[in-house]
Amino acid sequence: MAFTQLIEEDDHQELSQESKEFLLTLPRNKGWRTRNLYLFQGFWCQAKEIHAILSFQQHFQAQAKDIIVASIPKTGTTWLKALTFSIVNRHLFTLQKEHPLLTSNPHDLVPFLEYNLYANNNIPGPSRPRLMATHVPFHALPDSIKMESNTSRVVYISRNPFDTFLSIWHFMSKIRPDELGPFSFEEAFDMYCNGVVGYGPYWEHMLGYYKESMKNPEKVLFLKYEELKDNIEFHLKRLAEFLGCPFSAEEEREGVIEDVAKLCSFENLKELDVNKNGKCIANFENKHLFRTAKVGDWMNHFTPLMVEQLSTIMEQKLEGSGLAFKI
Numbered sequence: 001m002a003f004t005q006l007i008e009e010d011d012h013q014e015l016s017q018e019s020k021e022f023l024l025t026l027p028r029n030k031g032w033r034t035r036n037l038y039l040f041q042g043f044w045c046q047a048k049e050i051h052a053i054l055s056f057q058q059h060f061q062a063q064a065k066d067i068i069v070a071s072i073p074k075t076g077t078t079w080l081k082a083l084t085f086s087i088v089n090r091h092l093f094t095l096q097k098e099h100p101l102l103t104s105n106p107h108d109l110v111p112f113l114e115y116n117l118y119a120n121n122n123i124p125g126p127s128r129p130r131l132m133a134t135h136v137p138f139h140a141l142p143d144s145i146k147m148e149s150n151t152s153r154v155v156y157i158s159r160n161p162f163d164t165f166l167s168i169w170h171f172m173s174k175i176r177p178d179e180l181g182p183f184s185f186e187e188a189f190d191m192y193c194n195g196v197v198g199y200g201p202y203w204e205h206m207l208g209y210y211k212e213s214m215k216n217p218e219k220v221l222f223l224k225y226e227e228l229k230d231n232i233e234f235h236l237k238r239l240a241e242f243l244g245c246p247f248s249a250e251e252e253r254e255g256v257i258e259d260v261a262k263l264c265s266f267e268n269l270k271e272l273d274v275n276k277n278g279k280c281i282a283n284f285e286n287k288h289l290f291r292t293a294k295v296g297d298w299m300n301h302f303t304p305l306m307v308e309q310l311s312t313i314m315e316q317k318l319e320g321s322g323l324a325f326k327i
């Protein structure tokens with residue numbers, strides 16, 4: 001089959017001749033849930049994402065107070081979107097009833113720049129602060145976000161690479177189209193270890209945001225999923241301060257922090273009708289976004305050899321950066 005034909009099948013939409021020719025210039029690899037992944041600007045992504053990312057890079061103008069939730073998939077994006085939305089809008093909605101999170105998935109409330117927005121020629125609305133999200137690595141964000149003089153804020157969530165791999169694996173197993181054929185745990189693991197995963201290599205994604213958070217802590221807040229799990233209230237306070245809307249002493253006394261944590265908890269969101277039966281981004285079923293939310297589930301799935309292999313890679317890649325994950 002001609003490669004250009006494979007590109008078209010992969011993309012599920014008409015590609016211009018120019019886009020096809022451009023894809024032919026990029027290194028490519030087998031994909032996880034599409035036929036191919038392409039190495040674009042130093043990270044792996046799907047054909048149809050490239051056009052949207054280019055549009056995001058060319059047209060997005062960061063505004064003062066914009067908030068961008070950033071992550072590589074499966075590290076707690078849905079959770080961080082819910083937490084950020086609840087904190088920023090806590091004076092608009094009652095946390096216990098009629099809150100938008102009770103009827104909308106967090107991905108519908110905090111849209112992805114490269115999916116919901118620029119993939120559909122939508123530009124972010126005028127509301128202030130504008131709350132948006134991205135999986136794009138730090139180095140590939142539009143310059144206006146990265147400029148120190150711009151007061152937009154970036155909140156990044158990371159997760160230990162073992163649970164992240166497991167989470168992606170389970171997610172992909174559910175949504176990978178049958179016509180792409182089998183994709184074993186071992187094959188996926190090898191690709192992950194080689195850095196071939198959406199928006200990866202995984203370590204480069206984390207390091208990009210981590211280094212920026214060290215250099216410019218006013219701009220980027222770097223969070224770890226496991227630490228949020230461990231002490232959500234402490235990190236909610238940190239997040240609210242970073243976003244410029246700290247909880248007041250009165251709010252603390254009234255239990256507002258606990259209310260935000262409860263509203264956004266896995267246990268609460270997973271049981272909501274919208275998250276059991278609804279769909280968001282590109283018709284993904286919301287239920288697939290809520291699996292076990294466990295820390296350390298990887299121990300039940302990895303062989304000793306896999307543990308050694310991924311530990312060695314992570315040690316090498318993160319060496320000297322100051323970033324580490326407890327496993």
Ligand SMILES: Nc1ncnc2c1ncn2[C@@H]1O[C@H](COP(=O)(O)OS(=O)(=O)O)[C@@H](OP(=O)(O)O)[C@H]1O
Nearest residue numbers: 073074075076077078079167265266290291292293
């Ligand atoms: N509210 C809340 N609290 C804690 N953990 C949560 C929450 N919501 C989702 N999850 C777990 O996060 C994993 C999905 O990651 P993402 O949200 O980053 O996925 S995505 O990139 O948006 O598709 C996935 O982890 P695993 O259960 O390990 O697969 C989800 O279960």
